[in-house]
Amino acid sequence: MRRSNRSVILTSIYRQGPLSRYELGRETSLSAASVSNLVGELLEEGIVEEAGSVESDGGRPRVLLRVAPAFGYVVGAEVGETRVRVELFDLAMSVLATVVYPIETPKPAPELAVKYVLQGLDAVIAQAGVRADRVLGLGVAVAGVVEGPADAVVHAQTLGWDGVPLGAMLAAGTDIPIQVDNGANTLGQAEMWFGAGRGATDAVVALVGSGVGAALVTGGTSYRGTRSSAGEWGHTTIMYGGRRCRCGAEGCLEAYVGAEGVLDRYRLAGGSAARSDDDEAEFIALLGAVESSEVAAKVVEDTIGYLAAGFANLVNLVNPERIVLGGWSGLLLGERYLPELREAVGKHALHRPYAQVTIELCELGRDAVALGAATLPVLRLLREGGTTKRLAAS
Structure with missing residues (x-):
């Protein structure tokens, strides 16, 4: 029980801190005596340290606590x-x-x-x-x-x-x-703790890079399925009998919105030179060609449509309050076309769950x-x- 209470105290300080002892009592529902004793232990061990103070209502200033960065x-x-x-x-x-x-x-x-x-x-x-x-x-x-x-x-x-x-x-x-x-x-865990997912209890954090995946969060807890394979969203079927995916199946979402699949569609349409060793540079070049190339514009438009359909499936299936788009190619697309993506999701999703979701970009960058x-x-x-x-x- 003591270790469990230490965990509750420490998690609250880490996730919501800096916090005062008074705020910890409200956050954890532990008694003032328990909070004081446990905080005293954590301070003595060096895992928690004081981080300034704030004024209280008529009493002494309240000391704020944080997890010691150098512990x-x-x-x-x-x-x-x-x-x-x-x-x-x-x-x-x-x-x-x-x-x-x-x-x-x-x-x-x-x-x-x-x-x-x-x-x-x-x-x-x-x-x-x-x-x-x-x-x-x-x-x-x-x-x-x-x-x-x-x-x-x-x-x-x-x-x-x-x-x-x-x-x-x-x-x-x-x-x-x-x-x-x-x-x-x-x-997903990084964005839920420090980024665009903070404050949400039911969310999907989508990673769109060379491959495609998703972290599912329900009730504030990561959903992993029977053996941790939940979240293989990139290998849901978006088109029956469609393009062959790298996993060997046909019509996977990844084959249409993963960077490798997008660039392959662009090459097949005659819009790109031979394959290079730098997918990111080639993807940026594709986005840069949209204004001058009908082929590039069509490939990007279709990619937004496929991604929107994939998001709409998530909206209808798991009813998240927030979808966060990340991954290096996902951010490259989202930074340019987030309004168009949101609008396209609305065309595919049921009206009520779509009205309850927000679609945001990852806040922690491409290397999160x-x-x-x-x-x-x-x-x-x-x-x-x-x-x-x-x-x-x-």
Whole structure:
């Protein structure tokens, strides 16, 4: 019970803070005595610190509390199709170090991904100048279905990974605790905690990049299905007998709105030169050609329509209060065409649930997947009430 109450207190401070003891009592429904005792413990252990004060109604100023940014550090890694990005953060989620390793093949071998993640882990620790035993954990975001969290196994058809024991492979190379999750889920957690999802209890955070996925949040909790594969929105069928998707099926949404599918449709329509190694540059060029090329304009118009139909399916099926669009190509589209996208969703969705949803862009930028991965060890710290064997032993 004590650990549970510590978790409630610490989570409230982290997610809503800085907060006073009085505000913590209201947020958690714990007694003033319990709040005072638990806060005293957390202050003594150094995980919580004072962060100024605010005036009270007629009494003494109330001291504000926050999680101490330097209590420990977390690392997030994004294993993408063109790069591996590794970042180190303090507990305020300020970036202290970043390394990026380009990947030349769209289907990297698991061993290559593990090599770059572990190499990046050592690099960011050295770059930031922190002690390795102060790193609370490493969160890793990947494509596909992740079964775990202990000894996570990854099934990623688009990468050619079938039952890859990624968690064990990573753990064999470091003493730092490892957690692995789907990239859309890590993006979703980041946006729900720090970005455009804050304040919503029923939301969808959509990741549209080379691939397509979604994080589903219902009642304030991530919905993952029976074995964590919920959210594979990119592999819902948008057109029967349609384009072949990278997963092997036909007519998947990803084959129409994922960057690779969009660029392929553009090439087939005669609107682009030969395939390049830089999808992002080619996608930007496509968007830049809209004013001068009917082919480019048609491809972009159709892409907005397909994406709107996919969003409308989410509106009708799960009735979210908010849909957040992220991912590098999703943001490139949304930054230019968000009003048109919202209007198109309204043409496909039922009127009542459409009137109840807002459609927004991610606020954390194109590189938020690694940030989201770093929240995995933070979440574990909060759930454990700030007690970690790793820090106790250091």
